[in-house]
Amino acid sequence: MDKIRVLLIDDDEDDYIITKDIFNRIPKGERYELFWIDNFEKGINAVLKRQYDIYLVDYRLGKHTGVDLLNEAILSGIKEPIIILTGKGDYLIDEQAMNIGAADYLVKDKIDSDSLDRTLRYALKQSETLKALKESENKFKIIFDKAKDPILISDYTGKIHDINKAGLNFFGYHIKDVLDINDRSLFFTQEDRDNFIQQLETKGAVSDFECEMVSHSGQVYFCSLSSFLQIDPQNMVEVYHTIIHDLTHRRNQETKSIHESKISISEHIAKGFAEEIRNPLSTINLVLHELATDETLVYNETIQANLEIIKSNCDSINQLTKNFIASTENKPISLQKTNINQVINEAIAEINDLLLGHHINLQKDILPTDLSISIDRKQIKKALVNILNNAVEAMEHYPKVLNISTINDSGYYSILIEDNGKGIEKEFESKIFQPFFTTKKDAEGLGLTEAERTVLAHNGTIQFKPQSSGSLFVVQLPID
Structure with missing residues (x-):
């Protein structure tokens, strides 16, 4: 068995002799090998070269202190345990040393062979545990940072403790901003968040919890969450480690x-x-x-x-x-690079008389962009007109508000058309894109059917989302 190499850094030779004598009285003391250095400069040099297993450092080292040496060692990444020695008990020195990273603090005139042996053994054991923990943390950190799926660390209150790079890209936040928000902001509905937390707290782990999540720009994703509970050893709080799988495309x-x-x-x-x-x-x-x-x-x-x-x-x-x-019928589409904002504005212009006639308050939040995407200009414009007409016809009571907004996120350009009309009864939501289905008088019920066919032909999606007051249609068109 290799001997444990102990270095005493103390500028007083008498203290070295006393310490050596204590080592000699330790039962099975032959497992220790004591070395001595008598000044700060040689001491810090030996520590930085990592030639010893554990260090006993006197608080008084000429113009320097043992805490100075400890601080420099910690900043240099030294992992071997360092124990501070002093001639008398001083709580402030003790607290300062332990806060910086000392393995322990001993008063010289109270040291005996048993206490020294116990302190050395505990410090070495603690060092091994911390090294193992650090290695584990490093492995987790590598997986955490390199993972392609978003990983979120949060707690019951919604405080976000950390999020990996994939998560920042997915939600569109900067790390400083995301740590200031509550994780409730990432769930599209509060009900989904409540159900997720309830299952997690009840079972301790959740697999394949399906819900909708929302990015900083307002883009909604359909996701599957897998999460487990763990105690954070540093802050001693219960945290959730959640892996987010984006199932939107599927x-x-x-x-x-x-x-x-x-x-x-x-x-x-x-x-x-x-x-x-x-x-x-x-x-x-x-x-x-x-x-x-x-x-x-x-x-x-x-x-x-x-x-x-x-x-x-x-x-x-x-x-x-x-x-x-x-x-x-499958109508052939003629794809051409087209400025999407121009098409949106042309569709709005086509129903302008209708908006004026119905005294509708049009609110636009369209991203200023020169983005051109490959679409059939005529067909996409007609699809938007059909959706806009549907929104106008749904509004019966004043004030009538039509909101048109856009989002550019994750390879899709989304057009959101929202009205504050009477909405659709839940039992009819699954039928709105069916041919001839309509809840309006003197309507054929083919406008939304044709709009859906057009969007699908462009490899896009069209979604209906019921609102507390009115309806929201989201048209997503692939940018590339």
Whole structure:
């Protein structure tokens, strides 16, 4: 077994002799090997070279003190334990030394072989524990810093203790700013945060907790959280280590796949339905033409008026059928780099008369940008007009407020259209993009269906989010 190398740094030779004698009286003292240096300069040099396992440092070292040596050693990253010695008990020196990082503090005239042995053993054991803990912390820190998924460390009150680089990029915060906010600001709804904390406090760990989280710019992400409780040994508080998995893209792809399947079925039904309607409509129109030109009926105004009514309704059915088919057809898109803000402003200009006629207060928060993305300008503009028309028609009571805002985040340009209308009843929320579904009078119910097809064709997403008052539609278009 290797001997424990102990260095005494003391400018008094008598103290060295006394200390050596104490070492000789330690049971099994042969496991220690004592060395002596008599001044500050040689002492700090030996400490920095890390030639010994543990250090006994006298508080008085000429013009310097043992605390000066301790401080310089700690700043230089020395991990070996340093014990401060003094000629008399002084609480202030004790407190100062321990605060800087001393392993212990001993009064010379109270040292005996047992107390010295015990102090050395405890200091070395504590040093080994701290080294192991530090190595563990370093490994965790590397994983923490290099992880591609956001990792958040917070507590029950919502205080954020730390967040990794991936988390800062994900939420769009600077480290100084994120440490000043409450983690409630990162959850899209307070209900999600409350449920997450309740499960975590009850079980001690949570896996795959699905919720929506929001970035500094307002971008909403669909996420899965995995978290566990741990006691922070430095602050002695219970903290949550939470790994955040961004499932937004996967969820969008699943939603897109479901919508595309529904649209494909709708297209198939629409074409079959149209054929079934067109045949009898053609027959009816042929008979109407014969009746309208019959010499015995041509001068009968009542019959002619009724025939005209029938003809008009047949034309309406025919047009409705055409619109239904058009809403389910895959229209080819012609992608060109287009300034997205210009398209938004053109869509707003197209409904300007409608806004004025309904006395609607338009509020815009559109990012000033020259960003150009690859879109079919005509189709995207029509999709925005359809959504804007839907918002205008939903507002029945004054004041009527239409809010249009944009977000540029995580590779998507998001257009948010929010009204303060009557909203959609919960039982109908899943149907709003279905063909012919409408809660409004004299509406075909195809505008949102067509808007959804257009956005999906651009590999984007369109989401409906019910609000406490009104509705919010979020159109996300890929920037690249």
